[in-house]
Amino acid sequence: MTTIDGANVRKLVIACDAGMGSSAMLAGTVRKQLAAKGVTVEHTPVAQIPADADLVLTHAGLADRARGVAGDIPVVPFQLFLGDPAVTKVVAAIQQGTTVDV
Amino acid sequence: MSDGRAAGPAALLVPDAIRLHERAAGKADAIRACGEVLVATGAVAPEYVPAMLEREESVSTYIGEGVAIPHATLAGKAAVRRDALCFLRFPDGVDWDGETVTVCIGIAAVGDGHLDILAELAQILLDPERAAALREATTPDRVLAMLTPAPEDDPTGPDDGAAPAERGER
Numbered sequence: 001m002t003t004i005d006g007a008n009v010r011k012l013v014i015a016c017d018a019g020m021g022s023s024a025m026l027a028g029t030v031r032k033q034l035a036a037k038g039v040t041v042e043h044t045p046v047a048q049i050p051a052d053a054d055l056v057l058t059h060a061g062l063a064d065r066a067r068g069v070a071g072d073i074p075v076v077p078f079q080l081f082l083g084d085p086a087v088t089k090v091v092a093a094i095q096q097g098t099t100v101d102v
Numbered sequence: 103m104s105d106g107r108a109a110g111p112a113a114l115l116v117p118d119a120i121r122l123h124e125r126a127a128g129k130a131d132a133i134r135a136c137g138e139v140l141v142a143t144g145a146v147a148p149e150y151v152p153a154m155l156e157r158e159e160s161v162s163t164y165i166g167e168g169v170a171i172p173h174a175t176l177a178g179k180a181a182v183r184r185d186a187l188c189f190l191r192f193p194d195g196v197d198w199d200g201e202t203v204t205v206c207i208g209i210a211a212v213g214d215g216h217l218d219i220l221a222e223l224a225q226i227l228l229d230p231e232r233a234a235a236l237r238e239a240t241t242p243d244r245v246l247a248m249l250t251p252a253p254e255d256d257p258t259g260p261d262d263g264a265a266p267a268e269r270g271e272r
Contacts, residue, residue, distance in 0.1 A: 028221030
């Protein structure tokens with residue numbers, strides 16, 4: 001278990017396979033939710049997770065691949081592209097500057 | 103007016119790519135049908151279709167509220183000729199790993215021009231009433247209207263500048 005401090009997240013990456021579909025849609029939603037906090041939200045293919053990301057969200061089926069690329073960057077897996085509780089928790093922590101265990 | 107931005111919803115989702123009375127025997131059949139519409143409308147080369155099926159095997163593209171958004175793997179991007187979407191409605195539903203899918207929005211994209219539509223789709227699906235209305239839309243015009251973001255809702259915004267252009271320069 002890793003504790004993430006929402007106040008320290010400046011760049012959040014949503015990783016998927018091709019970056020054209022489901023993760024792109026989730027990125028659009030999260031970007032809107034975090035726009036007021038000035039957090040950069042990007043969506044990338046798993047293999048291209050940028051090294052300066054503070055946090056990676058990815059579908060559970062891709063989490064192992066994402067962890068292999070992300071190194072020390074925390075990877076939070078989710079199951080649902082819309083309304084996933086793990087994503088909701090992370091977004092709330094960033095919005096409120098609180099910590100969250102993932 | 104400005105040509106700088108990617109094609110708008112109407113260019114990405116052409117009337118010919120909106121099919122409202124489809125039938126499919128199963129998930130793979132429905133994905134193939136989406137792929138065939140993307141091929142028929144000139145958006146992708148035929149190699150794109152197997153890449154869509156491959157993608158579905160790794161992670162389902164079911165996103166909730168009876169909607170799936172099939173698209174290819176990273177490898178499939180080479181087969182994209184122009185960024186495009188298709189909208190296939192299966193009134194009888196399609197079994198999607200235990201979920202019932204009524205609407206498949208097939209995606210072919212190398213750029214980001216379609217993201218406004220996807221963002222709008224996400225907003226629709228988070229509202230059960232609008233999601234039902236999308237599943238029950240029976241004309242292409244209605245489908246396109248629902249997926250076209252309202253102007254004030256533009257998620258990309260006019261620029262990245264810090265100050266709103268209230269009274270920028272004199």
